[in-house]
Amino acid sequence: MEVALLAGIVLFTTASFAKQWLPIDVTALTALGLLLLFDLVTPQEAIAGFSNPAVITVMMMFVLSDSLVHSGVVNRLGHRIAHLSGRSMWKAAVLLLLLTGALSAFINNTAAVAILMPVGILIAKHYRISPSKILMPLSFISILGGTCTLIGTSTNLLVSSMAAESGLEPFSIFEFAWVGGLLFVVGGAYLLLVPMRFLPSRSILSSLTRKYHMGAFLTEVKVPADSRLIGKTVAEEEISDRFQLNVLEILRGELKISMDLRNTRIAAGDVLIVRGSMEDILSCKEHYSLLLLSDTKLGDESLSDESNILVEVQLSPTSQLVGQTLKQIDFRKRYGCFVLALNRTGEMIHRKIAFIPLEHWDTLLVFGPRARIEALNGLEDFTPLQEVDVRLRLSRRWWISAAIIPIVVLLAATGVMPILKASILGVVAMLLTRTIQIQQAYKAINWTVIFLIAAVLPIGKAMVNTGLDSLIGDSLAAVGGPYGPVAVLAMMVVFTSLLSEVISNNSAAVMMVPIALSVASTLGVDPKPLLMGITFAASMSFMTPIGYQTNTMVYGPGGYRFTDFTRAGAPLSIFCWITAILLIPRIWPF
Numbered sequence: 001m002e003v004a005l006l007a008g009i010v011l012f013t014t015a016s017f018a019k020q021w022l023p024i025d026v027t028a029l030t031a032l033g034l035l036l037l038f039d040l041v042t043p044q045e046a047i048a049g050f051s052n053p054a055v056i057t058v059m060m061m062f063v064l065s066d067s068l069v070h071s072g073v074v075n076r077l078g079h080r081i082a083h084l085s086g087r088s089m090w091k092a093a094v095l096l097l098l099l100t101g102a103l104s105a106f107i108n109n110t111a112a113v114a115i116l117m118p119v120g121i122l123i124a125k126h127y128r129i130s131p132s133k134i135l136m137p138l139s140f141i142s143i144l145g146g147t148c149t150l151i152g153t154s155t156n157l158l159v160s161s162m163a164a165e166s167g168l169e170p171f172s173i174f175e176f177a178w179v180g181g182l183l184f185v186v187g188g189a190y191l192l193l194v195p196m197r198f199l200p201s202r203s204i205l206s207s208l209t210r211k212y213h214m215g216a217f218l219t220e221v222k223v224p225a226d227s228r229l230i231g232k233t234v235a236e237e238e239i240s241d242r243f244q245l246n247v248l249e250i251l252r253g254e255l256k257i258s259m260d261l262r263n264t265r266i267a268a269g270d271v272l273i274v275r276g277s278m279e280d281i282l283s284c285k286e287h288y289s290l291l292l293l294s295d296t297k298l299g300d301e302s303l304s305d306e307s308n309i310l311v312e313v314q315l316s317p318t319s320q321l322v323g324q325t326l327k328q329i330d331f332r333k334r335y336g337c338f339v340l341a342l343n344r345t346g347e348m349i350h351r352k353i354a355f356i357p358l359e360h361w362d363t364l365l366v367f368g369p370r371a372r373i374e375a376l377n378g379l380e381d382f383t384p385l386q387e388v389d390v391r392l393r394l395s396r397r398w399w400i401s402a403a404i405i406p407i408v409v410l411l412a413a414t415g416v417m418p419i420l421k422a423s424i425l426g427v428v429a430m431l432l433t434r435t436i437q438i439q440q441a442y443k444a445i446n447w448t449v450i451f452l453i454a455a456v457l458p459i460g461k462a463m464v465n466t467g468l469d470s471l472i473g474d475s476l477a478a479v480g481g482p483y484g485p486v487a488v489l490a491m492m493v494v495f496t497s498l499l500s501e502v503i504s505n506n507s508a509a510v511m512m513v514p515i516a517l518s519v520a521s522t523l524g525v526d527p528k529p530l531l532m533g534i535t536f537a538a539s540m541s542f543m544t545p546i547g548y549q550t551n552t553m554v555y556g557p558g559g560y561r562f563t564d565f566t567r568a569g570a571p572l573s574i575f576c577w578i579t580a581i582l583l584i585p586r587i588w589p590f
Contacts, residue, residue, distance in 0.1 A: 002040060002466040009034045010459065010468075010511065017503035020546075023323075024504060025448045028455035040462040048461070049454035053420045054161035058154045058453065059445050060423035064405050065107035066444030067436045069115055071401035074103065078119035089127040093134065093196060096120060100138055101145030101184055105152045106405055109142045110317050110446070113550045114383045117557065121385055130201035135554035136568060137191040140542055142550050144187045147539050148180035149173055150419060151409070155505045157419075158453060159535045162460065162513045168527065171535075173413045179536060179583050183576055190575065195568040202559035208310055211559060212341040212365045217350050218275055220251075221284075222291040225268045229288040235262040243284040244352065245276035246338050248367055249308065258308050258369055275340050277351055309370045312343075312385050314363045314557065317446050317549070319381040327354040335376055337368030343556040345545060360448075361549075363556035380443055385557050400435045449506075456510045463514040473518025485525045485590045489533045490581045492516060496537035497573060501547040505538040512538075525590040532584050540576045542569030 009031055016027040035041045049055060068074060081095045096119060103112040120134040146152035150160060150173040160171040209218065223229055229237065234247050250257040250264060251271040257264055266272075271293070274281060285292050315321060321329060326339055331354075342349040342356065343363040349356065363385070366373065377384035395401070408426040412419040430436045436444075463469040480488035492512065500508040512534045520527035541547030543566050545555040551565060 002038075003468050003471060005038050006035075006040055006462050006466045006468050009038075009040075009462075013456075013459070013507070014499075014503055017507060018546075023448070025451040025455070028452045028507070032455040032458055035458055035462050040466060041458045045461050045465075046458050049457035052161055052454065052457060053164075053418075054154070054157040055450060055454050055457075057151075057157050057420045057423050059450060060420075060427050061151055061154075062108060062445045062449075063427045063430070063436070063441045064408065064423065065111040066440070067401040067430050068107060068405060069111050070436070070440075071395045071398035073398055073402050074099075074112075074115045078116050081119065081123075089123070089129065090192070092123045092127070093137075093192060096123060096134070097137060097141045097188055097191065101141045101148075101188065104142040104145030105148040105180075106409060108446075109146045109153060110549050110553065112145075113139060113142050113553055114316065117383070117554065118385055121557065130559075132202040132558040132560060132564070133196050133199055135558040136199060136551075136560065136564065137195050139548070139550040139554045140191055140195075140569070140572065141184075141188055143539055143541065143548055144180070144184045147183055147536055148177055149409075150176065150412075151423075152176070152180070153505070153539055154449065154453060155509050155538045156535055158457075158506055159509050159513060159531055159538075162457075162510070163527075163531055166517055166527075168531075170418075172415075173409060173419060176532075176535070178587050179532075179580060182583065183536075183579060186575065186579070187572055190572055194571070199564060199568060202561070202564070208312060208365060212343065213348050213350075214275075214341060214365070217277060217341070218273070219281060220293040221272050221274060221281070222293060223266055223268060223270045223272065224289060224291055227266075227268070227289045229266050229290070230268050231265055233263050233265055239284065243276065243287075244280045245274050245284055246332075246340075247272050247274055248338055248340075249273040256307060275338065307369060308367065309373050310340075310365070310367045311373055312363055312365050312557065313376060313382045314385060314553070315358060315360060316381055316383045317360070317448075318443060319358075319360070321358050321381050322360055323357055325355050325357055335368070336372035337366045337376060339364050340367055341365040345552065345555045346560060346562070361552045361556065395435075397433060397435045400430065400433050404429055404435075452504060453506050456507045459507075460510045460514045463511070469514035469518040470522075472515050474522055476515065477519050477522040481523055485523055485529070486581065486585055488519055488523065489529055489584065490577075492519075492530055493533045493537040493577055493580050496534050497540040497577060500538045500541045501544045503547075505541060505548065509534055509538040526588070529584050529588045529590055532588055533580055536576070536580045536584075540573050542572045542576075544569075 013027060013031040016022055017024060022030065032046055036043065036046050077099060078096070081092060081099065096116065100112055100116050116138065117135065120138050121131045124131040124134050150156050150171050156171065156176065164170040234240070239245050239247065247261055250261065251273070252267060281292070284290065331337070331339055339353060342353050344359060366376065376382055404426045408422045411417050411422040427441065431438060431441065476488060476491060480491050496508055496512050513531065516530035516534055517527050520530055541551065545551045545560065545562060545565050
């Protein structure tokens with residue numbers, strides 16, 4: 001009975017992750033609640049994840065990564081790559097991928113991609129290619145870079161911690177380097193030779209209005225002398241609420257009015273640049289007897305000038321705006337900008353965007369005064385998708401941030417102290433030197449990831465408590481055992497990799513580790529190769545945009561389709577499977 005209950009909970013959790021019925025952290029907490037409800041784990045086992053060494057280490061690495069991001073060092077390096085590569089697009093691409101992969105080996109992958117995605121877009125613009133040629137390889141190389149060290153991704157830390165809890169030796173910081181390094185080098189060559197050459201040019205560089213299909217939603221209307229709108233303001237007439245329109249700018253002769261629009265009184269002859277559906281525009285036109293300038297083609301050049309700018313920004317991984325609507329936030333008043341459209345994993349949303357709850361990785365097309373846009377890019381809630389001068393300046397204590405991460409790695413690599421101890425001391429050093437403030441440290445932690453890991457860890461414990469791990473492990477041993485442990489390793493690598501395409505890599509690892517330990521016990525072999533296989537396989541999420549956070553990040557800005565990931569990612573996944581299956585038994589014998 002208990003096995004059936006747990007199997008049902010695991011199936012529900014997997015389906016919810018894949019179908020996104022609930023936010024992933026809510027799904028994980030729901031699963032934890034169900035485990036407690038049916039007494040599949042004790043209360044102590046349920047909360048043990050929140051004190052797990054891997055969880056605490058991941059928290060500390062979030063803070064260390066964020067400090068390096070805000071130091072400005074990486075931004076400066078990326079900026080130099082973009083501007084010093086001369087006429088060689090391939091040189092710029094190689095340097096960018098090398099920097100991204102190297103960073104991802106030591107800091108959070110998401111942070112590395114967030115920093116360097118604007119650089120990739122800048123390079124694409126400079127060499128007049130589509131960002132879709134660069135951004136997917138950027139995401140993939142960050143995943144490959146993360147497989148090279150213990151701290152490269154939270155999954156490596158998680159599996160190492162679970163191995164230690166089972167009485168095995170935890171993984172060392174560079175233990176992954178032989179397999180991870182080969183995957184990085186050969187995978188990087190593949191990314192340069194195949195995806196960068198053959199990925200479709202999905203995203204249009206020359207015009208954001210074209211990329212977001214704004215042609216039917218942006219137009220100019222003229223206010224004739226007999227219009228009853230004359231002498232009124234946008235706020236008084238409640239145009240935004242009554243007609244679902246945004247007045248972006250008022251053209252009055254040579255004067256462009258973009259500040260305090262809501263309280264500017266309309267005069268005869270004014271031309272209003274408005275955003276809305278054609279039905280709403282026509283309704284407003286009829287109501288106020290306006291003249292529709294239907295022959296006008298509005299593009300980026302019409303909206304951007306020395307005072308105003310049209311840009312796209314993405315919600316950051318730690319954005320506090322997720323779950324709220326633009327109307328609830330009062331985005332226009334709070335930030336002084338208009339959101340013209342929303343890109344959600346490739347879907348362009350134009351209608352009633354003020355009432356749609358925001359989600360992680362949503363990309364917003366924003367129009368407003370340059371000063372307000374620069375202020376927007378400086379906020380923690382947003383990741384800019386273009387270079388901003390303010391983000392290229394070095395902080396006063398930049399050298400401390402640049403030095404502490406290598407020191408933490410060195411201490412852990414030489415065995416002077418465990419990575420948990422070294423990372424905590426690194427964060428303490430940054431706080432004491434005022435390199436970061438405590439509130440900044442709190443904001444740096446991606447609490448979704450922390451709660452996800454802590455809440456799914458008890459699933460592994462429940463599998464041991466109920467015997468589900470042994471049931472599945474015995475079945476795998478029976479099927480693959482006659483062909484040798486390498487065949488079982490191959491089965492686990494492929495299954496874990498496919499599972500991580502639809503659910504988080506951490507969740508896939510948690511579910512597979514108890515099974516690997518059970519299989520090893522049944523076959524009477526060392527579990528280390530199987531655990532290593534799971535660790536690498538959980539990071540091989542190349543075939544869908546939802547399997548890994550960085551894939552989701554680049555989906556919108558790159559203008560990709562779901563199938564683009566499958567076509568470009570499947571050969572890379574197969575290569576990684578084969579490499580792992582061939583090399584792991586040689587480096588960690590059974």
